[in-house]
Amino acid sequence: MRTRWSGPTLVVDTPAKLNLHLSVLGRRPDGYHELETVMVAVGLYDTLLFDEVSRGVELRCDGLRGPMAADESNLVLRAARLLFMTTGCGRGARIHLTKRIPMQAGMGGGSSDAAATLVGLNQFWGLGLSQAELHDHAARLGSDVNFFLDSTPLALCRGRGERVEPRPMCGPFWFVVAKPAAGLSTSAVFGQLDLAHCARSQCSELLDACQSGDVGRTASLLDNDLEMPSRELSTDLSAVLDRLDNSKLLGRRMTGSGSACFGMARNRAQADGAARRLREQGIGDVYVVRTAV
Numbered sequence: 001m002r003t004r005w006s007g008p009t010l011v012v013d014t015p016a017k018l019n020l021h022l023s024v025l026g027r028r029p030d031g032y033h034e035l036e037t038v039m040v041a042v043g044l045y046d047t048l049l050f051d052e053v054s055r056g057v058e059l060r061c062d063g064l065r066g067p068m069a070a071d072e073s074n075l076v077l078r079a080a081r082l083l084f085m086t087t088g089c090g091r092g093a094r095i096h097l098t099k100r101i102p103m104q105a106g107m108g109g110g111s112s113d114a115a116a117t118l119v120g121l122n123q124f125w126g127l128g129l130s131q132a133e134l135h136d137h138a139a140r141l142g143s144d145v146n147f148f149l150d151s152t153p154l155a156l157c158r159g160r161g162e163r164v165e166p167r168p169m170c171g172p173f174w175f176v177v178a179k180p181a182a183g184l185s186t187s188a189v190f191g192q193l194d195l196a197h198c199a200r201s202q203c204s205e206l207l208d209a210c211q212s213g214d215v216g217r218t219a220s221l222l223d224n225d226l227e228m229p230s231r232e233l234s235t236d237l238s239a240v241l242d243r244l245d246n247s248k249l250l251g252r253r254m255t256g257s258g259s260a261c262f263g264m265a266r267n268r269a270q271a272d273g274a275a276r277r278l279r280e281q282g283i284g285d286v287y288v289v290r291t292a293v
């Protein structure tokens, strides 16, 4: 996440994520699932602008295809209201969100926006909250929000996903992301999951491969227990995965609960070539991204 001042406006660019590994370990008494997942931050950014208003929090939201609803379900408003209520801050803010990270894609866009709101308003309102206090708020907002708070390129995340252990990596790694038109709801995918089919595979070898910057080995170790239930819910997703299988990219996987999928490339030139061919096949939105914070 990158923050800068432009006159009186605070500007925050906040990245997307991809899951290189996602193991579902079991169902918890609170209805959530216990996870072990490896996430990388990638350079596809939403942008939030913070401006002063006399009181309250206003949100305007633009997507790639025009204005979007900025209602109570938007995690930005929920994050802002949480800070407003818990700190008793008397100041106001107008937030302008420009969405570039696709939604219902498993790329953490909503969570990243929520984390950017916590970090941005902490700075904009001069709240002086510690990183630990921000993490407490993040965990209340959603499972992936904590990952984005620390601007770490790679992390092993446990629990619901909110317990984040930053890990070293030697990058950059290049990815081609393909997002079919239809998104997938996280709760629907978890609802479709059959725990008996979860591989519960280890991620230590993958973390070693990331640390040594070995793209080929990393690509061969990609894993996601949610891919099977997501495929059952979306034929578009299966089509995208088949196209990625037939591309010259290294290993391919779905990210998070989908519906975006990605393949790894040896370098930018290979990623650009594969993305061009996938776009010609008209399989949805295609992005070339690299690891970035």
Ligand code: C5P
Pocket (backbone or CB within 6 Å): 031, 032, 033, 034, 035, 141, 142, 143, 144, 159, 160, 161, 186, 187, 190
């Ligand atoms: O935490 P978040 O709001 O992103 O999760 C959305 C839904 O996904 C939850 O309501 C739950 O149904 C499911 N989920 C889960 N286990 C997780 C994360 C999410 O079952 N670790």
